Amino acid sequence: MDPLAAIKVTFFQECEEQLAELEGGLLAMEGGDHDPEIVNAVFRAVHSIKGGAGAFSLEALVRFSHVFETALDLIRGGDIQADQETLKLLLRSADVLADHVRAARDGGVVDEGRSSAMAEALEALASGMGGGGEADTGDGFDDFVFNPVSIDMSDAPAPADDSVAALLASITGGDADGGAGEADAPASDDAPSQTWHVRFYPQVGLYQKANEAGLLLRELGRLGEVAVRLDASGLPLLQNMNPEDAYLGWSADLTGPGIEESAIREVFEWVEGDCYLDIVREGAAPPVAQASGVDAVGDVDVMALIRAAQAAEVPAAAAAAPTAPARASAEAKATAEPAKAKEAALDAKAQAAAREASPQTIRVDLERVDRLIDLVGELVINQAMLTQRVAECGLQRASSVAMGLDDLEQLTREIQDSVMAIRAQPVKSVFQRFPRLVREIAAMTGKEVRLIMDGEGTEVDKTVIERLSDPLTHMIRNAIDHGLETPEEREAAGKPREGVVRLAALHRSGRIVIEISDDGRGINRPRVKQIAVDKGLISPEANLSDDEIDNLIFMAGFSTAATVSDISGRGVGMDVVRRSIQSLGGRINISSRPGQGSTFTLSLPLTLAVLDGMVVTVAGQTLVAPLTAIIESLQPKACDVRNLGPNAQVIAIRDTHVPLIDIGRSLGYRTVTPPPTEGVALLVEGEGGSRAALMVDAIQGQRQVVIKSLEANYRPVPGIAAATILGDGRVALILDIDAVMVPKPHEGGGAIAAPANGGLDTVGAPTSLAKVG
Amino acid sequence: MDADDAATLVLPSVLDLKSVGGLHADLLAVRGRPLTVDASQVSRLGGLGLQVLLAARSTWAADAQPFEVVNPSEDFTGALDLFGAPHLEPVAPEPDSQTATDPNSVDARELRS
Numbered sequence: 001m002d003p004l005a006a007i008k009v010t011f012f013q014e015c016e017e018q019l020a021e022l023e024g025g026l027l028a029m030e031g032g033d034h035d036p037e038i039v040n041a042v043f044r045a046v047h048s049i050k051g052g053a054g055a056f057s058l059e060a061l062v063r064f065s066h067v068f069e070t071a072l073d074l075i076r077g078g079d080i081q082a083d084q085e086t087l088k089l090l091l092r093s094a095d096v097l098a099d100h101v102r103a104a105r106d107g108g109v110v111d112e113g114r115s116s117a118m119a120e121a122l123e124a125l126a127s128g129m130g131g132g133g134e135a136d137t138g139d140g141f142d143d144f145v146f147n148p149v150s151i152d153m154s155d156a157p158a159p160a161d162d163s164v165a166a167l168l169a170s171i172t173g174g175d176a177d178g179g180a181g182e183a184d185a186p187a188s189d190d191a192p193s194q195t196w197h198v199r200f201y202p203q204v205g206l207y208q209k210a211n212e213a214g215l216l217l218r219e220l221g222r223l224g225e226v227a228v229r230l231d232a233s234g235l236p237l238l239q240n241m242n243p244e245d246a247y248l249g250w251s252a253d254l255t256g257p258g259i260e261e262s263a264i265r266e267v268f269e270w271v272e273g274d275c276y277l278d279i280v281r282e283g284a285a286p287p288v289a290q291a292s293g294v295d296a297v298g299d300v301d302v303m304a305l306i307r308a309a310q311a312a313e314v315p316a317a318a319a320a321a322p323t324a325p326a327r328a329s330a331e332a333k334a335t336a337e338p339a340k341a342k343e344a345a346l347d348a349k350a351q352a353a354a355r356e357a358s359p360q361t362i363r364v365d366l367e368r369v370d371r372l373i374d375l376v377g378e379l380v381i382n383q384a385m386l387t388q389r390v391a392e393c394g395l396q397r398a399s400s401v402a403m404g405l406d407d408l409e410q411l412t413r414e415i416q417d418s419v420m421a422i423r424a425q426p427v428k429s430v431f432q433r434f435p436r437l438v439r440e441i442a443a444m445t446g447k448e449v450r451l452i453m454d455g456e457g458t459e460v461d462k463t464v465i466e467r468l469s470d471p472l473t474h475m476i477r478n479a480i481d482h483g484l485e486t487p488e489e490r491e492a493a494g495k496p497r498e499g500v501v502r503l504a505a506l507h508r509s510g511r512i513v514i515e516i517s518d519d520g521r522g523i524n525r526p527r528v529k530q531i532a533v534d535k536g537l538i539s540p541e542a543n544l545s546d547d548e549i550d551n552l553i554f555m556a557g558f559s560t561a562a563t564v565s566d567i568s569g570r571g572v573g574m575d576v577v578r579r580s581i582q583s584l585g586g587r588i589n590i591s592s593r594p595g596q597g598s599t600f601t602l603s604l605p606l607t608l609a610v611l612d613g614m615v616v617t618v619a620g621q622t623l624v625a626p627l628t629a630i631i632e633s634l635q636p637k638a639c640d641v642r643n644l645g646p647n648a649q650v651i652a653i654r655d656t657h658v659p660l661i662d663i664g665r666s667l668g669y670r671t672v673t674p675p676p677t678e679g680v681a682l683l684v685e686g687e688g689g690s691r692a693a694l695m696v697d698a699i700q701g702q703r704q705v706v707i708k709s710l711e712a713n714y715r716p717v718p719g720i721a722a723a724t725i726l727g728d729g730r731v732a733l734i735l736d737i738d739a740v741m742v743p744k745p746h747e748g749g750g751a752i753a754a755p756a757n758g759g760l761d762t763v764g765a766p767t768s769l770a771k772v773g
Numbered sequence: 774m775d776a777d778d779a780a781t782l783v784l785p786s787v788l789d790l791k792s793v794g795g796l797h798a799d800l801l802a803v804r805g806r807p808l809t810v811d812a813s814q815v816s817r818l819g820g821l822g823l824q825v826l827l828a829a830r831s832t833w834a835a836d837a838q839p840f841e842v843v844n845p846s847e848d849f850t851g852a853l854d855l856f857g858a859p860h861l862e863p864v865a866p867e868p869d870s871q872t873a874t875d876p877n878s879v880d881a882r883e884l885r886s
Contacts, residue, residue: 202820207790213820214855221855228857235824238804238832243797244790248824250857 010363011052015101018045020432022094027435030087039082043072049101054209054270058104062210064119065100068093071122080125089125093118095436193257196264199278201231201249206274208244217250219267224256249276366462369422373609376412376419377706383412384703384727413704420461420607427505427514428456430469434476434503441480448487448497449480454504460512461607467584468514468604471577475516475600476501478574483520483598493595495519511628512606517599523592525549532558550590554578582738584608585626585721613705613734614682615726616696619669622732624705624724625694629684629737633699636660636676649676651693653683659741662695666740667719686738694740707734779807779839784849786814788822796822800829805836810861813844818852830861 025042028035050065071090074080082090096110096118103110198220202213220226231249241247254264264279265272387405395402431453442449484490484499491497504515525546532538532552544552552558554574581588586604605611605628613624614633640652641660649660660681662673673695681693705724710717710733721736780803785792800808810826826842833840842861845853853860 207819207821210790212789214818214823214852217855217857228855230857232824232827232858235828235831237835238797238800238825238828241797241825241828243793243825244821246820246824248820248827248856252857 008056011056012101012105013363014052015049015105018049019094019098019101020428021045022097023091023432023435026087026091026094029082030084030091034082036076039072039076043069043076046072046097049097051270053104054211056104057209059210060110060115061097061100061104064097064115066210067119067122067126068097071126074126086125089118089121091435091439093122095439098436193255194259195282196254196259196261197251197278197280197282198254198264199249199251199276200268201276202246202271203274203276204244204246206271207246209271209274211271211274213246213248213250216267216271217252220252220254220264223259223263223267224254226255227253364422369419373419373423376416377609377708380412380416380704380706381725381727383408385729388727416610420609421459423462423607423609424459425462425465426457426459427465427468427512430465430472431456431503431505433469434472437473437476438480438501441477445481446486447480447484447499449484449499449501451476452500452502454502455506458505458507458512459606460505460604461609463608464512464584464604464606467580468602471580471602472503472514472516474574474577476503479516479518479520479598479600483518483522485521489521493521507606508603512604514602514604515599516602517597519597522594522596522598523550523553523590525594528552550592553590554588585611585628609707611705611707611722611724611734613703613724615700615703615705615732616663616680616682617698617700618667618696619664621669622700622726622730623663623696624703624732624734625682625684625696626721626734626737627702629686631683631685631691633680633682634693636679636681636693636695638675638677641676649673651676651681653693656691658683659692660695661692661740663735663740664695664697684737684741686741690741692741694735694737705732705734779809781809781811783811783813784815787817787819788815788825789817789819790821793819793821793825797825800825800832804832805838807839808833808841810840810842811844812842812849813846815846815849815852818849818856820856823852823856823858826861827858 022042022045025038025045028038029042046065046069050062050069053061053065068090071080071093075082075086080086096115099110100115102108200213200216202211206213217226217228229251231251232247234249235241235247261279261281265277268275268277383405387409390401390405434453435451438449438451441447479501480499484501485493485495487497490499500519502515502517504517506513529538529544529549529552532555533540535558537552537555537558538544554577558575578588581602581604584604585608586602589601589603590598591601592598611624612627614627614630616623616625634653636651642650642652642657644650650657651660660676664670665673674697676695679695679697680699681695683691683693685691705726707722708724710720710723713723717733719736719739720733721739722734723731724734726732782799782803785796788796808829810829830840845860850860
């Protein structure tokens with residue numbers, strides 16, 4: 001990939017992280033957490049986005065983040081009180097910022113009206129604080145403040161969250177890698193007050209990128225006492241000038257206690273390539289090499305620099321990485337200095353830095369991980385084959401070869417688990433988009449909604465996460481649009497005006513369970529049933545249990561909204577949700593209590609790459625049944641099996657009757673069903689809790705198998721979910737339990753499906769609801 | 774050039790990258806006439822705006838024409854302070870170091886006329 005494009009990709013990845021950080025922080029603030037660290041983190045997130053955007057000349061993004069940042073800085077400085085109204089504005093601004101980032105990445109357009117309205121609101125917020133202690137400089141800048149500067153050393157770009165900036169800076173040979181080095185210097189700067197001479201000559205690019213010299217000077221003024229001298233010696237007469245070129249320069253004497261060069265450089269961080277900058281400490285040796293380096297590149301565009309550094313890309317990234325430990329040690333050193341007054345503060349800072357120090361991470365192309373997973377899958381298969389060969393040779397279990405193989409198996413299993421863990425990601429990445437969704441839907445519907453999220457750290461395979469987004473979005477929409485009442489209705493029902501939607505994730509017995517619940521009105525069963533009857537989905541006489549009625553909403557084409565709203569009820573109903581969950585090997589359940597709300601429960605496998613299966617034999621073929629679907633296995637007794645019509649059979653299991661399905665026949669391996677007493681029945685539970693007994697000839701055992709897609713390698717086969725390769729090298733098909741449970745049309749059916757507890761009157765048509773209609 | 778044909782220019786509220794082009798053109802259009810610049814509307818004066826105004830002042834001084842800034846808004850003077858720039862107020866043309874010409878000399882006037 002073109003290195004520049006690669007850096008850009010990294011930038012956008014980081015933007016996503018920053019946006020998540022931003023939203024998380026704002027939500028924490030909304031929740032009443034006033035930890036200044038959170039405010040700082042929020043500010044840094046916007047600041048980083050702006051910085052990167054500036055380097056890539058993403059002007060709309062720069063402009064908006066600029067305004068946003070200004071407001072955040074005022075909050076950070078305590079000039080604006082972050083009350084609930086303000087936070088709501090900030091959260092909406094975060095949404096718009098996210099839109100800008102995505103538009104910049106994907107080339108879309110941002111809703112200009114919304115963006116500028118939000119920018120105006122932010123400016124109004126920023127100017128609303130009325131200048132306060134900053135009357136010494138033009139208040140006109142209040143809505144346009146440039147990167148506020150932090151002298152806190154822990155604020156310096158850390159590789160984990162700011163590596164684009166670090167990368168860019170290290171390419172320009174400038175700031176980031178200097179950060180660690182410079183950290184040593186301050187330790188000796190115990191002098192109470194010192195003077196820095198700063199010479200600053202903007203180049204044309206500085207203004208072109210919507211940066212402003214005045215703001216930089218003003219930022220400089222925040223570091224200490226500053227005396228600015230204007231150098232207009234380069235200014236031509238009016239007729240000879242290009243009004244957009246840069247002619248003026250400034251020199252400033254900055255005096256104050258404990259000012260560090262890095263802090264001054266930070267002021268000019270984002271304009272480094274667009275100005276001549278010279279920073280000298282009074283009484284220090286003549287200009288540092290760094291300054292001349294900047295000088296040399298002074299009027300070169302950052303982009304050109306990036307290109308020039310193409311070859312250096314990887315080493316540069318590598319060089320940027322170790323700054324954190326270096327800084328930490330520098331900081332530790334700083335605390336060891338006998339600057340007693342500072343010691344406590346620095347110590348606290350070091351602690352904060354340590355707390356912040358996130359584990360080191362690297363970014364890896366997903367394809368590489370997938371390839372590794374594939375290879376490990378092959379290894380597992382190969383190892384199983386080897387074991388089988390050894391067994392065929394008749395070696396004793398205790399032989400050293402067999403024992404070595406056992407160790408190998410253990411190791412293989414561990415490798416497999418570890419590799420799977422690489423792909424695992426916290427569900428946070430999909431959960432984090434929901435607060436915005438909830439805000440928007442709440443605004444559209446005029447309902448008051450609070451979203452409570454739980455277990456965001458629960459990890460699950462990346463593929464699962466990606467494919468969870470749409471179904472969850474749909475269910476949350478439904479929960480607010482259909483589930484929750486309007487504030488007035490809620491008050492009338494004696495509930496708080498604000499409805500609660502809860503989204504929780506947890507691990508349960510090797511699967512991930514996600515619950516979406518609301519405290520709304522619950523499912524209106526008479527109405528659901530009426531709609532199903534009206535639409536001809538069920539017969540009016542059907543006698544349905546509450547559960548069965550609840551499950552009707554999963555039927556295709558079912559929409560309970562009397563009027564199709566913007567938000568939900570667009571014809572793609574819960575049946576789509578259910579299907580996408582099923583395609584992930586998951587289950588969905590619903591429970592609802594009138595007046596108290598509904599809960600949808602999703603249960604999903606942690607990974608799509610391996611499966612715990614029961615290996616069975618049917619008509620001479622080896623098949624794998626997913627273990628998660630199997631409740632128990634039993635040997636049918638002749639007296640328990642009853643015929644139901646010419647083709648169907650049911651079996652009595654503990655006082656209920658469930659359909660008995662011969663796998664061999666339903667998959668077309670044979671046309672005559674052998675007597676059930678000669679085989680083994682697997683009692684399985686499909687989606688929605690319906691049960692059936694699947695007849696197989698024999699059980700070979702339980703095994704973890706590597707899933708190979710049949711669709712990708714061959715074509716979809718009804719009744720088969722995927723395939724795997726067994727130890728003997730043969731391909732075994734993995735059963736699609738739900739598909740197998742649905743009877744073929746010629747085998748009867750057509751009536752309403754019934755869960756297992758439905759009794760004899762309904763078992764004739766053991767179909768799953770989703771497939772009807 | 775009619776020296777009595779004084780011009781007045783009201784500065785826009787924001788003087789930045791977007792507006793300096795227009796300001797530059799407006800100033801050139803009234804060149805050679807006494808100029809009164811009304812800075813009452815200015816809420817934001819950027820570096821680019823400042824240099825156009827400074828260049829204009831030098832130019833007017835070189836032309837020996839009066840150049841006056843009136844009604845400066847607080848933001849305007851605040852920004853000038855920030856930039857370490859003179860307040861642009863002196864009515865009497867005052868050459869910058871760049872402008873070698875003596876503004877009051879008749880020669881200069883004739884040169885321009």
